[in-house]
Amino acid sequence: MNVLVYALHRDGAINKNSLGAVSEAARVAAELGGEAHAVLVGGDELTDELLASLGAFGAAKAWRVRGPEGLAQPVVDAMGVLMSEHGYEYAVFGGGLLGFEIGAGLAARIGAGVTMEVTRIAVDDGRLIAERPILGDSSISTSRYKGKGIVIGRLNAFDAREDPSAAPAAVEDLEVQFSDFSTRPRMVRRGEQRGEEINIEDADVLVAGGRGLGDKDGFGALEELAGVLGGAVAATRAVVDAGWYPYSAQIGQTGKTVAPKLYLAAGISGAIQHKVGMQGSENIVAINKDSNAPIFEFADLGIVGDLNKIVPKLTEAIRARKAS
Amino acid sequence: MKICVLVKEVPDAAVEKRIDPATGRMDRSGERALNPYDTHAIEAAMQIRESGVADVEEIVAVTMGPETAVRTLHRAVSLGADRSVHLTDPALAGSDVAATGYALATVLQRESPDLVLLGQQSDDGACYTIGAVVAEHLRMPSLTQVIEMDIAQGPDGLVLTCERQAEYGYDTVEVDLPAVISVGDAINEPRYPSLKAIMGAKKKPLETLDVAAAGLDPARVGEAGSQVVCGEFKAPPSKQGGEIIEDEDTDATVERIVAWFEERKLIA
Numbered sequence: 001m002n003v004l005v006y007a008l009h010r011d012g013a014i015n016k017n018s019l020g021a022v023s024e025a026a027r028v029a030a031e032l033g034g035e036a037h038a039v040l041v042g043g044d045e046l047t048d049e050l051l052a053s054l055g056a057f058g059a060a061k062a063w064r065v066r067g068p069e070g071l072a073q074p075v076v077d078a079m080g081v082l083m084s085e086h087g088y089e090y091a092v093f094g095g096g097l098l099g100f101e102i103g104a105g106l107a108a109r110i111g112a113g114v115t116m117e118v119t120r121i122a123v124d125d126g127r128l129i130a131e132r133p134i135l136g137d138s139s140i141s142t143s144r145y146k147g148k149g150i151v152i153g154r155l156n157a158f159d160a161r162e163d164p165s166a167a168p169a170a171v172e173d174l175e176v177q178f179s180d181f182s183t184r185p186r187m188v189r190r191g192e193q194r195g196e197e198i199n200i201e202d203a204d205v206l207v208a209g210g211r212g213l214g215d216k217d218g219f220g221a222l223e224e225l226a227g228v229l230g231g232a233v234a235a236t237r238a239v240v241d242a243g244w245y246p247y248s249a250q251i252g253q254t255g256k257t258v259a260p261k262l263y264l265a266a267g268i269s270g271a272i273q274h275k276v277g278m279q280g281s282e283n284i285v286a287i288n289k290d291s292n293a294p295i296f297e298f299a300d301l302g303i304v305g306d307l308n309k310i311v312p313k314l315t316e317a318i319r320a321r322k323a324s
Numbered sequence: 325m326k327i328c329v330l331v332k333e334v335p336d337a338a339v340e341k342r343i344d345p346a347t348g349r350m351d352r353s354g355e356r357a358l359n360p361y362d363t364h365a366i367e368a369a370m371q372i373r374e375s376g377v378a379d380v381e382e383i384v385a386v387t388m389g390p391e392t393a394v395r396t397l398h399r400a401v402s403l404g405a406d407r408s409v410h411l412t413d414p415a416l417a418g419s420d421v422a423a424t425g426y427a428l429a430t431v432l433q434r435e436s437p438d439l440v441l442l443g444q445q446s447d448d449g450a451c452y453t454i455g456a457v458v459a460e461h462l463r464m465p466s467l468t469q470v471i472e473m474d475i476a477q478g479p480d481g482l483v484l485t486c487e488r489q490a491e492y493g494y495d496t497v498e499v500d501l502p503a504v505i506s507v508g509d510a511i512n513e514p515r516y517p518s519l520k521a522i523m524g525a526k527k528k529p530l531e532t533l534d535v536a537a538a539g540l541d542p543a544r545v546g547e548a549g550s551q552v553v554c555g556e557f558k559a560p561p562s563k564q565g566g567e568i569i570e571d572e573d574t575d576a577t578v579e580r581i582v583a584w585f586e587e588r589k590l591i592a
Contacts, residue, residue, distance in 0.1 A: 010492050070495060072456065073465065096491045097452075101468055104453035107422050108460035113551030114421055116451055133560060139343060142556040149552075152453075184465040185499040188485070191492035205590070230592050237489065241471045241510035247493060254489045262590045283588055284566075285581070291570075298563060301584055305571025313578045318591055321582060 002034040003128075004079060004088040007054060007062070008098055010069070010191065012045050017094030019057050020158030024121060025092040026058025031123040035060035037088070038169065041078055042069045052168035057160055062169040065176050070190045072101035073182035080109040081176055089148055090128050092121070095155030095276070097254055103152040112148035117272070119157040136294055137272065155276040156257055195246025198232065205231025205262045208251060208278070209239060212267020212288060212307060216244040221308070222266060225315045228322065234258070236274050252277035266307045270295025287311070325482065325501070326382045327369045328435050329405060330428060330442035330458070331362040333389045333396040348555045349418060356392055358399040361443025364507050367514040368473060369441055370404040377475045378482055382406050384435055388416060388427055398525040402517035407529040409435070415535050418547030420554075425457025427545050431538050432462060437502065438482070444469045444506040452506070459504035467497055468506040 005025040008015040025036035038059040040046050043066065051062035065078040079102065082088060091106060093099030100116065107114035119140075120131040130143045130151050143149075200206060207226040209219055219233060226233045235245035237252055251258060253273040259280035266287045268274060271294065278284070279298060286299035287307045296302040303310060336355035343349065366385070373380035385400035385408040387393050397408035411431050419427065432440060440458065445451045452468055459466030472487035482501045487494055488508070517525075535542055543549055567584075571577045585591050 008491060015491060070490065071497070073459075076460070097469060097489075098491065100452040101456045101466070104421065104425075104456035105460045105466070107551070108425055108457040111551065112422070114453065115552060116421075116453055132554075135343065137560055139557050140560050141343075141554045142558075144553045144555075146551050146553065179463070181459075181463050181465050184503075185467060185497050188496040188498055190495050191490070192494040192496070194494055204592075229590070238510065241489065241508060247489070254491055262585070262588075283590065285584075296566070296568065298566075300566045301581070302566050302568045303571055303577060303581065304568065305574070305577065309574050310571060310577060310581075313574055314581055317578045317582050318585070321586075321591060 001029070001032040001089050002087065003029040003032065003036050004082055004091045005036055005038050005059070006075060006079065006091070006093050006099065006102060007038045007040050008094070008096065009040060009042060009045070009050070012047075012050060014050070014054065015094065015096065016160060017096050017153065017155060017158070019094075019160035020156070021092045021094035021153055022054055022057040022059050023161040024153070024158040028121050028123055028128055032126070032128070037061040037063060039063040039065065039075075039079055039082060041065045041067045041075050048171050051171045055169035056162050056164055056166050058166070059169040062171055063174050064171060065174050067176065067178060068183065068187065070098075070187050071185050072098055072105060073185070074178050075102045076105040076109055077178045077182050078174065078176045079106050082174070083110050083112070083148065090151065092151045093153060094158055095153050095253070099152045103150045107150050110148060112150050113143070113145040114150040114152065115143040116152045117154045118151045119154050121151055136297070155253055193247055194240075195248065198246055198249045200232045200234045200249050201256055201258060203232040204260050205229040205264075206234045206258060206260045207231060207264045207266065208234040208236065208268060209245065209266050210236040210268030211238045212269070213239070213244070218267070219245055221311045221315070225264070225311055228315055228318045229262070231260070231262070236268055265295055265299070266311060268295055269293045270298065325378050325380055325438040326384065326435065327372065327380060327439045327441060328384045328386050328432055328437040329362070329365050329369055329400065330440065330454070331366070331385050331387045331396055331400045332359045332446050333357070333387065333393040334359045334446055343557055348557070356395065358396045359443055359446045361445055361507070361509060362400070363403060363514040364509050364511050365441040365443050366400055366403045366405060367512045368507055370515070371512060372475050375475060377477060384409060384437070386428065386431055386435070387411065388424060394530070397530060401528045402521040402525040403514065408531070410530060410532045411538055412532060413534040415542060415546045418550060419545050420550035420552045421453050422457060422551055423545045423549045425454050426461055427538070427540055428454070429458045429461030430540050431533065432458065434538075439501055440464070440504040442506045444508050455504050455506035462504065464502050464504050465499050466504040467499065469508050470505050471508045471510040473505065473507070473511060
């Protein structure tokens, strides 16, 4: 039984979460007695070489569909044809935004079951099963599919495993007649970087700010604290969307994934979409005035209090300690 | 034009959510509230009406949920909807994302909206996905997680320009109506309803539909109509609970934080 997997790409490179999805799909496909086949939708940058490179991550075949990039519904058209006419029982997506849109649309198109935020897939009794954390990660539920099944992974849940000696993926072209409504959205600008470029991925210490800062100016105190700790400042999606801090410093779902020695979260509630981008940090410290904030459930040190009082004093104390 | 806003009743954020071990379903007793993301969708509809670019004849709030969801519809009307539609039937209980999307889309088809708006995620249950399922059934273009939306008159009708954060940065996408758009909370600041609007909400038209009245295929909804069976709940790998400091004396708190940092050699 072959498994279909979507591979997102841009500028001739495959998305890291998609590579993870390809590796996971290959693992379960082998258990199901089949192969993992990737599908890519795009323009001229979809070279034979790019598609064949997925072989190293476990794909036996890569379908190439010429169509618009970065939009979900043309991919639903392509994967709908493949799922219905080429015998696939399951489709797998890595974490991100498009996986949610394509996976959900595809489920409706072909009448399949869909599970989101999946952290593990496995084979049980010849059928694919998917595990998903629920209720703020306090419980894990298992999804079983009555018929065809779609898996939308959580960000970073699936590891990409590369074997350079593996055979290249066989490249096959598929011509797809797109639906009228699929091609109505028009990409005007893709991947715009808002704000300056900040390198947060190499920092040993990150001081991150969220909506609890109150306003844009709240980042000043975090920059000072990051300065004395020799680190950088990061931000949540909510404050980046609000224009308080540059996109390049954003952690989580559609931002960066980091694992510094110290991650100090100030005024961050700790939503799953943020957690998935920083939970690998060695030491997590949270300052939040709401004692019910989910971040306290995974912080190593939690301080319930007013960050406006605590952060400046903490900066001073560390500065004094370093001077002594 | 007509705008339909999909809304959902969710457990109040202050109430702990749990699964009923007997049924394997979300325990939906306790305090209920309008999903906070949906208030941004209603506000977005109001801002289109007030922009004057399009003549918005009607804003209709649509929900699927138990009888108690009437209060959520009253709330939606107090925030600006002109009337509401309540799809409610015991046969709908246990519907998965695909079945829920089918049911909502069928109700929306009766309304033939020019624009469907909804919050990008709900405080409970499924995330980000319902808009894409509804759009597929309605055969409309769809974008999710939109944080900026402008409406303008184009040569062939109304055009939305939407911005959202995707995998590689911010995308700007134009789409001709009709369309299904889910919005994030950065899109606007919802207004507070006036006392008059709260008092008047119960007097606005509310249509109640069951599975038969909505024209739904009973085989495609509820537990039997769902394609996924969820269960076998288990606890996640446990993480040692962290140390918690209640900040009463900030100098003492800071001293403890510094000591904690030093123990772990975090001050270089």
